Amino acid sequence: MFLTITQSKLPTWIRLIRPHQWVKNLFIFIPSFFAGIFTDLNIFVHLSIGFVAFCCAASAIYIFNDISDLENDLLHPAKKHRPIASGKISVTTAYLMMALLILASFGISLLLPAQFLWVISFYIIFNVFYSLGLKHVAILDIMIVASGFVFRTIGGGIIADVTVSKWLILMIFLLALFLALAKRLDDLLMETKTGIISTKNVGKYNIPYINSGITMLAGIMIVCYIMYSMSDDVMGGAHSDNIYLTSIFVIAGILRYLQILLVERKGWSPTRVLYKDLFIIITIILWALSFVYILYF
Missing domain, CATH: 1.20.120 (Four Helix Bundle (Hemerythrin (Met), subunit A))
Incomplete structure (x- = not known):
């Protein structure tokens, strides 16, 4: 309840990108932590850059998911208060924010090893198809969600240059x-x-x-x-x-x-x-x- 109340007091655009969900992106640090190189400052900085890239990508996906679910959210007693469903942010503006976040994610990824860009690209593609309809296919829905955590972990291994x-x-x-x-x-x-x-x-x-x-x-x-x-x-x-x-x-x-x-x-x-x-x-x-x-x- 506290978390819900706190979120409701946040600015509309911040609620749209759901920063409280960014905790999931900490999985990018797991390979370096288990490899015993977590305290390496250079690696930590690069992993932090990767963390930001995943945050941008994840927020873009949340926006796209809200756009895809707009009709259902309008009928939902709680979700109808979401920024897009409530009309506080237009669909056009939401698409623009999503595009900017994806571009930011790709731009940040260019600062990291080339393989990382592939990982985050597949992460975005998987989740776009999830939002377009695969989330309504039982069992496949949870497997796609689970794959997102694997992508984060593999991305962390690529940045830290450790075998996962x-x-x-x-x-x-x-x-x-x-x-x-x-x-x-x-x-x-x-x-x-x-x-x-x-x-x-x-x-x-x-x-x-x-x-x-x-x-x-x-x-x-x-x-x-x-x-x-x-x-x-x-x-x-x-x-x-x-x-x-x-x-x-x-x-x-x-x-x-x-x-x-x-x-x-x-x-x-x-x-x-x-x-x-x-x-x-x-x-x-x-x-x-x-x-x-x-x-x-």
């Missing part, structure tokens, strides 16, 4: 699928409480199906993380065989999120959890600190 482990890519994809299903559960719980239908394909999911999927992905994700932390390239790069100990915090964090979804039935979206749940916040901080200690000290 297959285990890491798989783990990121599983995590993103897990969070995407959690978002669908949030939509279903909202529909149950208020009768508001958030997406056209929400009817192709139900709570037992999503609960099963979330539980399955949680288990696979934990195993994948443990396998990643015990792989030769990770232990060799970290010069330590204690990385597996950080799995304690991963397990605790996943169990807490499952508790929020399946026991407390709060149906919080993944982004909201990062801002609201103290247990999750502390767990992430402890996980990061333990990783930093093992890798850097």
Whole structure:
């Protein structure tokens, strides 16, 4: 609720580009963090440039998605207050902002390795098709959302010039699928409480199906993380065989999120959890600190 109220007080054009969603772009820093080179100032600066490029691209996609959903948003009791649906920003102006953001994203990407431009281009193309209709195809919708996190991770590896482990890519994809299903559960719980239908394909999911999927992905994700932390390239790069100990915090964090979804039935979206749940916040901080200690000290 606090996040919603805070957003409503922001200028209209800032609400349109959804800066609170930029936290997802932090995945670009993951390869360098796991490689133990996160403190390299030159790499950090270049990754920050890549972060800004992804922020511009993501905001452009959010604008295009709002334009594509305009008719449905006008009928939605909450989404009708969005900048475009409310008429505060015209469709023409929105298209202009989207174009400028895409140009900014491409322009910034030119400061980075050439392969990064390809990554961000594919990210934009995938999401354009998602907004044009693929978001209404059940299962494919969450897989496209998950691919966005993989693109961010691969882009970070290109900038930092590190090989992204297959285990890491798989783990990121599983995590993103897990969070995407959690978002669908949030939509279903909202529909149950208020009768508001958030997406056209929400009817192709139900709570037992999503609960099963979330539980399955949680288990696979934990195993994948443990396998990643015990792989030769990770232990060799970290010069330590204690990385597996950080799995304690991963397990605790996943169990807490499952508790929020399946026991407390709060149906919080993944982004909201990062801002609201103290247990999750502390767990992430402890996980990061333990990783930093093992890798850097």
